[in-house]
Amino acid sequence: MMHQHPRTASKVASSVPVLRIGAVGKQFGATKVLEKCSLDVDEGEIVTLLGPSGCGKTTLLRCIAGFLDADQGDVRIDGQDMGPIPVNRRPVGVVFQSYALFPHMTVARNVAYALKMQGIRGAEADRRVAGALATVSLQDFGDRYPSQLSGGQQQRVAIARVLVMEPRVLLLDEPFNALDAKLRSSMQVELRQLIKRLGLTAIFVTHDQEEALTMSDRIAIMRAGRIEQAAPPDEIFDYPATAYVADFIGTSNFWKASAAGGTVPLPDGQRRQTEHSGDVQIMARPHNLKLAEPEAGEWRGHVQFHRTIGALIEYHVETSDGVLLQVATMRQERAAPFDDGAAVSLHIIDPTYCAVYPAS
């Protein structure tokens, strides 16, 4: 099922991954929450677990942290099986969705907590706390209590608090959920830069695809306890491995077709190669379609409505056989847009960016 792309193939070639999730399964009662989840994360890589709520992404994160024990499979960090390692001995730092800062401790004591638990006190502890606070630009906030800080500052304290113990893997559970939309996008960029600068290996959990696209080196799309595809953001977008992934990330158009002899006919007369045969569905992104005068092609339809989104025009087109499609074109491509109700012909710009899936 996994779509192999040259870039992921080269990645597998490197040595022992920092984090290896091997066929992890987890059940709550009769409900299978995780099923054979496997994922390798390399040194310095940021991987996002992306999926709708209830897909198992948070459960997987909690298995890595040790808050939950996996029923099947194993979690390895630097090759070492984490199964027998209790939660407070794992080289893992968790940034919680709610931040979970200790409200009765100052920022400095929150950050010093992990050091205190390791028996590190005095000048060395002070130095490392100051260093961690400086990393997140909160050096002047050590004496404040968490409740005196803004949401963004609290998040940075939560990050400093785990950075101070120099974890091998950083786990972030929907860390931007509690922030307002404007702060969220700037914190996303800031946090990605910070993680990259420190060379940390990180796993993000989110249900927000924009956040995933911004933050990640690779995205693992999860669905009903399984990882559907794990690949870099552009590859996920351009070559979604399953119809589910295509539907989940970005806007996608689907229509039915019939494949035979290693190719499938496209409605505008082109053909695309495929390993499937029989009934299939074809997916094309809105920007891979374009409109022309009706006499320019054999795939006909009419514009239902269109709207201008900045530099783009988004057309909603109904084809002559009743399929609804979205087409996105740059505004400058035509002097005037097609009017609503106008007859048009549709064309696929690059058939290789059309995906072919078995009919569902």
Added chain:
Amino acid sequence: MTDAAVPQQISGRGLGERLIDALLSGRGIWPAVPAIIVLMVVAVVPFVILLSLGFSNIVVSRGEIVSQTFSLAHLTNALTDPLYWTTFQRSLNLALTTTLLCLVFGYPVAYLFLVGGKWTKRAILILTIAPLLTSGIVRTYAWLVILGGRGVVNSTLMNLGLIDQPLRIMNTHWAVLIGMVQIHLPVMILPLIAVMSRHDSRLVEASANLGASRLATLRTIVLPLSVPGIGTGAALVFTLSYTTFVVPQLLGGGNYLNAATMIYEQVVFSLEWSKGSVSSLILMVTCLIVLVAIALVTNHFTRWTKGRDA
């Protein structure tokens, strides 16, 4: 549909609606007025009358006060009477011991509530609240059956051959203490549970993630955060057990003298209302002193809540 219709609707409200709106607006003390009136009539006025009795010489004839003159004699008599000192000391000891034991037995239950699963939480809540559905008098009588000479405890111990003769538990200090702890335990557990469930359960996970053992998490996170609950529970249990009448009267067998049973005897049996009034005053003042002490200690350990939203 038109804009003009809206203000007309607002001004068209009836007087009753506006009154209810004013009451619910929360401005001023209006919502509390009914309660204040009731308290004035049934608590403050009788209390002032009671206090006035303690600071005056009264002559009672056929159950009615016929003369009343100001005097501090009752107060000075009480403060110099060793019986008062030993009685109040006994009350204080009993109440403080009860409070401490309730904390010792109640805290683990509240901790179990914090770390336990859904069914553990439900069971704890039901088992904690269920005794409160029965009257304290009924529960106290139950201890008569359990602790009596032929009660469950003694017959079990004798059947096991551990003792030859029934232990004398009833009508002793121990019976009173056992009853006090059992009766007041829920009052300690409930505020503890309330405080513990107010905090993010992720705090415990965060602490573990940062390298803390369970014991370290209990000591550095759970315990400090539950201080307000300990304070509330201690204040409630202390107040109730310091002023309790039923438990010492029933389980002490009528000869266990604490502040409340002493006041009862002064007022009901010897009809010395002035003495009873002074005893009540001493009871109230000493109770307030302890409550203030509990509040000060609690505040000391919850200084972190002060700087909030500053």
